[in-house]
Amino acid sequence: xxxxxxxxxxxxxxxxxxxxxxxxxxxxxxxxxxxxxxxxxxxxxxxxxxxxxxxxxxxxxxxxxxxxxxxxxxxxxxxxxxxxxxxxxxxxxxxxxxxxxxxxxxxxxxxxxxxxxxxxxxxxxxxxxxx
Amino acid sequence: xxxxxxxxxxxxxxxxxxxxxxxxxxxxxxxxxxxxxxxxxxxxxxxxxxxxxxxxxxxxxxxxxxxxxxxxxxxxxxxxxxxxxxxxxxxxxxxxxxxxxxxxxxxxxxxxxxxxxxxxxxxxxxxxxxx
Numbered sequence: 001x002x003x004x005x006x007x008x009x010x011x012x013x014x015x016x017x018x019x020x021x022x023x024x025x026x027x028x029x030x031x032x033x034x035x036x037x038x039x040x041x042x043x044x045x046x047x048x049x050x051x052x053x054x055x056x057x058x059x060x061x062x063x064x065x066x067x068x069x070x071x072x073x074x075x076x077x078x079x080x081x082x083x084x085x086x087x088x089x090x091x092x093x094x095x096x097x098x099x100x101x102x103x104x105x106x107x108x109x110x111x112x113x114x115x116x117x118x119x120x121x122x123x124x125x126x127x128x129x130x131x
Numbered sequence: 132x133x134x135x136x137x138x139x140x141x142x143x144x145x146x147x148x149x150x151x152x153x154x155x156x157x158x159x160x161x162x163x164x165x166x167x168x169x170x171x172x173x174x175x176x177x178x179x180x181x182x183x184x185x186x187x188x189x190x191x192x193x194x195x196x197x198x199x200x201x202x203x204x205x206x207x208x209x210x211x212x213x214x215x216x217x218x219x220x221x222x223x224x225x226x227x228x229x230x231x232x233x234x235x236x237x238x239x240x241x242x243x244x245x246x247x248x249x250x251x252x253x254x255x256x257x258x259x260x261x262x
Contacts, residue, residue: 004201005208009138009241045176045190055195057188059176063199064188068212070135070244077136077243079210081199108241110140112208113201 004113005063010078010093014103021071023048029099030058034065037092039082062087067096076100081112135244136194141209141224145234152202154179160230161189165196168223170213193218198227207231212243 019025027046034041039060046056052072058065063081070076078096080089090107097105150156158177165172170191177187183203189196194212201207209227211220221238228236 004204004206005199007140007208009243011243042178043176045174045188047173047190049192055190057176057190057195057197059178059186059188061180063186064197066188066195066197066212068136068194068214073135073244073246075135075244075246077138077212079212081197081208081210083199110239112140112142113204113206115204115206 001111001114001116003111004115005081005083005111006087006089007082007110007112008078008080008089008093009108009110010080010096011106012076012078012097012100012102013074013105015074015076016101017071017074019100020069020074020076021052021054023054026054026067026069027056029096030056030065030067033080033092033095033099034058034060036095037080037082037088039065039087039092065092076102132242132245132247134242135246136212136214136242137218137220138213138241138243139209139211139220139224140239140241141211141227142237142239143207143209143228143231143233144205144236146205146207147232148202148205150231151200151205151207152183152185154185157185157198157200158187160227161187161196161198164211164223164226164230165189165191167226168211168213168219170196170218170223196223207233 213220
């Protein structure tokens with residue numbers, strides 16, 4: 001079974017609450033995390049909520065990174081969704097653990113789009129193949 | 132254990148390939164799915180890739196929906212991430228299964244931000260609580 005996408009569900013617990021409520025820092029960390037993983041950043045969209053909490057998405061050529069923060073609980077839910085063989089999504093996860101100063105992180109890895117192709121190779125975007 | 136977020140990982144297999152490669156339709160389906168689930172849409176950001184494939188995110192006040200399509204395999208990876216008690220994320224998932232004509236969908240539900248609060252209630256955004 002080969003997979004089209006690699007999806008990391010990262011639980012950042014016991015983080016620095018001030019950082020989790022700082023829109024500019026959160027956006028910078030997420031964009032930098034994408035770059036650390038060698039992703040090509042296409043766009044970043046972040047929003048601040050009242051009374052606190054930030055949601056944001058970094059769209060990359062190889063899929064996306066997202067974050068939702070609950071500063072009041074010192075918690076953030078991060079997703080790193082990538083495709084292709086070049087990227088190293090765990091590098092992005094490690095980077096965010098460090099930057100948000102999470103003292104109790106955990107990670108689940110999910111393989112998305114597992115297809116049975118009878119041994120055929122699984123090109124990411126096969127240019128030669130027509131729909 | 133209570134959870135801050137509810138996260139559906141939806142595997143849409145055996146979809147209509149033409150729809151999976153239609154940027155406008157994909158965006159419309161995703162925004163409508165958010166609305167069907169009673170989410171408040173804040174923004175939508177969609178991109179088309181060469182030779183085919185679409186990535187997009189709908190940012191909602193209650194978190195996000197995302198999609199990555201591989202038309203060449205008739206497959207899309209959808210995530211529906213919500214918080215709060217009002218939304219019905221499975222309604223969004225069901226809506227997308229129908230719209231993309233997936234003949235072989237599957238779904239994993241992940242509870243994000245499970246916190247042990249010793250029986251205390253878990254307010255989503257407690258306005259009275261300071262950081």
